[in-house]
Amino acid sequence: MIISVEDIGKKYRLGEYNLRSALSDIKQSIFKSKIETAENDRTQAGGKYVWALQDINFSVNSGEVLGIIGKNGAGKSTLLKVLSRVTAPSTGIIKIRGRVGSLLEVGTGFHPDLTGRENIFLNGAILGMSKIEIRSKFDEIVDFAGIQKYIDTPVKRYSSGMYVRLAFAVAAHLEPEILIVDEVLAVGDAEFQEKCVGKMKSVSGEGRTVLFVSHNMGTIRSLCTRGILLRNGKMVLDSNIETAIDSYLKTNAKRLSDGSIPEGASLQNSGDGRITSIKTSDFKNEATSDFFYNSPIHLEIDFDSEIELDRALIGIQIKNSLNESIQDFVNVYDNVNLGVRKGRNTYKVTLNNAMHPGKYYLNITMARFNGVPLDSLESIVELNISNMGETAESGYPFAWYNGYLKGSATWQQA
Amino acid sequence: MDNKDWDIIITPKKKWWDLQLKEIVKSKDLLFLFFRRDVVSVYKQTLLGPLWFFIQPILSSFAFTIILSGFGKLSTDGIPPFLFYLSGMIPWGYFATVVQNNSNTFYQNQNVFGKVYFPRLLMPFSLTLSNLLKFALQFSLFLAIWFYYLVNSSITPNITAFLLPLNLIAMSMLGLGIGLILSSLSIRFRDIGFVVGFFLQLALYMSSVIIPVSMAGKYKWIILANPMSAIIESFKYGFLGQGYFSPSALAYSYGFAFLVFMAGIVAFKKAEGTFIDKI
The missing domain is CATH 2.70.50.60 (abc- transporter (atp binding component) like domain)
Structure with a gap:
């Protein structure tokens, strides 16, 4: 076991901070009382707190590639934030063995006035690499990003594509035991995205442990071995990735059999x-x-x-x-x-x-x-x-499919 | 399983004395890179570059010389007025920028802090280091001017000038401590941003930068209540031979600095856990 997550919960305060909320906070911390803990169950307005995560329990073994899936607002990003120590949980304990590299965003800490070279070192160090490590991978990073010519130019002069490529290149060369990734692959052009997914695959192929959040079920399916499904801050499923994706897509369709739609289904x-x-x-x-x-x-x-x-x-x-x-x-x-x-x-x-x-x-x-x-x-x-048609003759004519939509054209033999 | 087998333990609250100094030592590469960034980036795309380090104290001392000493006829303890104000402004400037820069650590770094973990204290530490470098440059300027006066007039330095390193440590702790406390408060209360500049201005007028303690008369205690006063007076006394040198006042300043520093670190550690949800 390399990660153990026990009873993790994360509570957020609703509403604005002002003098009154500050005073009630002070009152509460002095008297340790639970005067104002009215909670919100996420379906209506009002209440003082909302649980973005509740009762999360799971463990990850070394070498597993875990996909975390769920709708917007299910708590995926909050879970990653807690795991990567950006914010502390409200309850529970997480134990981790080894170094954690988290990629919640590419290019964190890039300084626009510094050159590409300076930023590689700075960003690499922020992500947890030592100077020696960065130096040994420097050429590889520059190569991967394809920005050899501009390496001594301030990054504010870069095109947005170059900027993102450099940022991802640094992140991709991070080699911690555990990698936490949040949808950062959704950047750059199609060709670069493919390169990134390829890099991710080779990373997970090396026996590294990866925790991955994405809305793209295709990427999730091709990268992950196991899936965790979150809904409204709670874990509803922990299984192999196929079952998890299936269940995600199915539970999303919350329409009842008579067609009526329950309140709270809205995105x-x-x-x-x-x-x-x-x-x-x-x-x-x-x-x-x-x-x-x-x-x-x-x-x-x-x-x-x-x-x-x-x-x-x-x-x-x-x-x-x-x-x-x-x-x-x-x-x-x-x-x-x-x-x-x-x-x-x-x-x-x-x-x-x-x-x-x-x-x-x-x-x-x-x-x-x-x-x-x-x-x-x-x-x-x-x-x-179905592959059957309205009549016996009008069914789908082939045994295979190309793409998802049938095209229609005019055909003529000249 | 025993907690000792794990490298990282994440819990809702940390013990306040758990300062994770080991982690900070481990991240010294990052500390150095932040330091470098702070130094390099400030004067990128300026014409005069690091010369600004010198221009600031010289101009403000010059202004004080004309206004306070020239028109206001304020005493400068018999020291040439320009040297008097310069020797006050350089240490004060260091203290004030350390406070000012550190007071919005969380606010300014929320983007980075919100996306990746590293020991948060690295930021204020690196800012203080880069200000220390700036101080070193300004101090060498002071030494050059001081040397000119030493040769040409009657200033008489003495052995207490060697208290400089101690004074420097105390000023750093004081500035950092106040900065850390303010930055922890500013997570909730954006008001701090408005207050800091004003507070520093007031503190400057209530310090021995402008009014030598010898001149303060019955208001001496107000000036000395400002922990920077005894430090600046000892600096002036050591290098210029004039000033109020009192071990007990200095001890008060050092003790104050140490306590504020500890309080600052504890406040900062307490705030860093969930600040990103509150800012």
């Missing part, structure tokens, strides 16, 4: 209204989430509004099983104006289904015309596209 809600129900039905208007190949998908979205709008946006995003967006539908693409009345609004949408057979998820957002969301639901609807 973002402005308080001006709420999507209360989404019903899906097939070409025969039968309620279902299983669809034939190449057959239209009907949605009926109920939005209960507190306000009135002349123009609104409805956005529907299709995501694949790796949580990547593959297609989106917005009413304005089709030059359709939709308004919002006070009270119940029902919108009927028919999606032109070009999906290859497989499992897909929908993000649905109701927004003001300027794009500010009223209510936003992530992975709220699960769709299963």
Whole structure:
């Protein structure tokens, strides 16, 4: 065992700091009393504290690559912050054996006025490398970043791409026993991202222990061996990575079988209204989430509004099983104006289904015309596209799939 | 399993006496790099570069000479006024910048502190070291001017000039200690930022930089209550031969500096754990 996490909890204070909160803090620390510990259970406003993490228990063995997954606000980043000692936990104890390198951000501590060379040393030392270590890897770092020519130029003159490449290069050459990484791979262009994932893979291949947070299930799946699923600050699953990803995508779709959506499912809600129900039905208007190949998908979205709008946006995003967006539908693409009345609004949408057979998820957002969301639901609807068609002849013709969407073209033999 | 088998133990609260000095020693490479950054980055892209180190004390001593000694006819203990004010401004300047720079350690470094762990005390330590370097440069300027006066007029230095290292340690502890306390408070109370400059200005007027203790009369105790006064007076007495040299006043200053330093470290250690959630 190389990391042991016991009963970790992290409490955050809500509201602003001012004279009154300061006085109540002082009062509390003097009398050690629990006068004001009203807690917030994350579903409503009010209360003084919220638990961003609660009852987290797990241990990691040497050489494991652990993926930490969960929705925004589930507590992933807080857990990484506690593990990398950026902030102290409110309860529990963590024990670690070996050196920890944490990458919660690339380029931490870069000073714009210092040159690339000076920043490599400074940043390397901040991340925990000794001067000798940095010196021995210096050429490798410069090479990886591809900035040989600019090494003696202040980094403020760098392009943003060069800056990020240099920052990642330093981080990638960190060699602690335990590496903690938070989504930093989502930087740079596609080619560089691939290089980074490759580097991460080789790091984990060397038997290093890695803790990794990302929203990209593809990267998680290809890097990690084990997964921990967080929801609302609590650990709900600790299993192999496949099961964890599956469960994550499934538990996200919290829509009930009659289509109604419980309060609190929103990723973002402005308080001006709420999507209360989404019903899906097939070409025969039968309620279902299983669809034939190449057959239209009907949605009926109920939005209960507190306000009135002349123009609104409805956005529907299709995501694949790796949580990547593959297609989106917005009413304005089709030059359709939709308004919002006070009270119940029902919108009927028919999606032109070009999906290859497989499992897909929908993000649905109701927004003001300027794009500010009223209510936003992530992975709220699960769709299963079968390889059978509406008729025996119209099924999917092949045994393999290329990509996720069927293209359509005009074909002609000249 | 026994806690001794683990390298890092993370718990909600640390014991206040656990200063993790070992960790700081281990991070000396980083300390040096921060020090270097602090020195190098300040005067990048300035025309005069490190010359600013000299210009500041010279100009302010010059201003004091004209206004306080020239127009105000304030006594300077028979010392040439320019030398009198310079010998006060250089140590005071060191103390004041150490306080000022350290008082917003948390605020200024929240981006770095929020993303990566290293012993937080490295930041104030490196800032103090870089100010010490600045002091050394200014002090050599002082020595040059002092030498000119030594040859051309009647100043008579004495053996107590060798108290300089002790005085320097006391000033560092005092400045660092106050800075650390203020930076810990400023996490919650951004008001500190407004207060520091003002407080330092007031303290300057209530110190022996401007009013020699010999002239303070019945308000002597107010001047000496400022722990910097006895240190500056001893500095002047040692190098210029004039001033108020009292072992008991000096002992008060040293003791004060030590206590403030310890209090500062404890306050800082207590604040660093969860400051990122509060700032």
